[in-house]
Amino acid sequence: MKKKWLSLTGGLLAVGMLGLLAAGCGSSPAADSKEIKIGGNFELTGGVANFGKQTVNGIQLAFKEVNAAGGVLGKQITLVQADNKSEPSEATNAITKLINQDKVVAVLGPVASSNVLATLQVGQDNKVPVLTATGTNTKITVDEGKTRPYAFRACFIDPFQGNVMANFAIKSMKAKTAVIYVDNSSDYSKGLAESFEAAFTQAGGTIVGKEAFLQKDQDFKATITKIKGMNPDVVFIPAYYEEVGKIVKQARELGVTVPLLGTDGWDDPKVVEVASAAALNNTYFSNHYSSQDSDPRVAKFAEAYKKEYGQEPSALAALGYDAALMLIDAIKRANSTEPAKIRDALEQTKNLQVVTGIISLNEKHDPVKSAVVIEYKDGKQAFKEKVNP
Incomplete structure (x- = not known):
């Protein structure tokens, strides 16, 4: 009886090992999946929660539109959100969870520069690209004179x-x-x-x-x-x-x-x-943008955003939308969901038309873009002037 039990156990173990080997030799779960998971590390509560929510709205609108048009590489793209509570330490926790538990292939966010800076080492260590729509501090993409290989942005500095x-x-x-x-x-x-x-x-x-x-x-x-x-x-x-x-x-x-x-x-x-x-x-x-801009792309985006959310889009919403378009474009050009290949494609972003202008990344992973000056008149924002780089 003991001999038979050992024989059976050995057989089961062998089958189990073969299963593991087969899983290891096959394609990755990300490649097998019918969705592409993108991390969203955002300020959903706390001091700049309004900014976080607006940026997420822009991202979700871009993803909704691309999914309705057939997705990316034949797959649906999904934003997996984590709340960093508008705190740098929580931003570090959020990106760690998104990468290690949720297995995202890239991370969008955070909004605030301090929170972005707190996430970059985690992205670098795991070789997962981090793309902030709104973080303007120069140290986000350049550390001690060297470009951070896995850090990118969609906004001017x-x-x-x-x-x-x-x-x-x-x-x-x-x-x-x-x-x-x-x-x-x-x-x-x-x-x-x-x-x-x-x-x-x-x-x-x-x-x-x-x-x-x-x-x-x-x-x-x-x-x-x-x-x-x-x-x-x-x-x-x-x-x-x-x-x-x-x-x-x-x-x-x-x-x-x-x-x-x-x-x-x-x-x-x-x-x-x-x-x-x-x-x-x-x-x-x-x-970064004014809804009063005469560009037809701005009007189209503003109309779609108002239809989706019932409010005027802020610049944060527009930048979130643009960052999503940047990432979608990179995944398409990479023809892959491998983070390293997405990183390489992001680095090669050139002449990409988005809502806030045309994005071409320089050697520091920063876009060269125009800015606008806005004046408050009786509580309403009014376009004052446009400033080119």
Whole structure:
């Protein structure tokens, strides 16, 4: 009886081993699957959740359209989402889960530069490309002078955005002096402050003061009072909408009437809700796109987005849509769902027409694109001017 049991056990083990060998010699689960899983590492809760949700909406719209047209490589493309809660440590946890548990072939996101930076080593270690739609900090794609091989973006970078607003202040606002009010807890904000200062001073302007706050601060009045006393021609506030709305509101209450300048982090309806429409008059910010652009591609996208979500698309939604198109294009050109081949194809992205312009990646994996300056008029965004690279 014992001999027969051992013989049976040995046979079962042999069959099991043959099964494992067969699985190992065959194609990968990703290749066998009828779907292509893309990770979405986004701020679905927390301080910049509105941005995360808008970007995801843009991505989902692009995926819905491509799936309806037959998919990619004969497969449906699926966004597997993970909430990073608007925190760098959670962003690291999210990408780890997406790669190791969900087995995604590429990762889109996060939104905020600090959160993107927290994910890049995980993507590099696992050789899975990370494509941010919105992270503008220069360190995302370049580390100590070297291009990060698995990091890409769909948006312009902070130095360009800082230059745009510095030149706008000098040329359009006729400003000679400026104060910079920076979020010291944000890589995004600090990078923009540096580029604005360099461009503003190079163009002949003078920075008469630099002040700082932290994310989640509520009372800015003491610092704003100091800024008012410096009597600048403009105040540059490179920050996200939660704090921007409160800063603008309190600045106007304290009698600060000079132009307030910002960046793409201002682009959210909550700024108007918190600051009030009247307080936002005489404020301007740089952005990636304007729904008032006459380009027919913009109109088509805006119409499809409004039909899908019942609201106007923000620049974040447009960038999410564009990042999805970049990734879809790369997978098609790679003719593969292997992360390394997708990475190679992303690197070769050239003359890809998307909603926010034409994307060609340079050697640093950064697109060279135009920017727009938007003015708030009675709570509504109005196209001010377009700035080419």
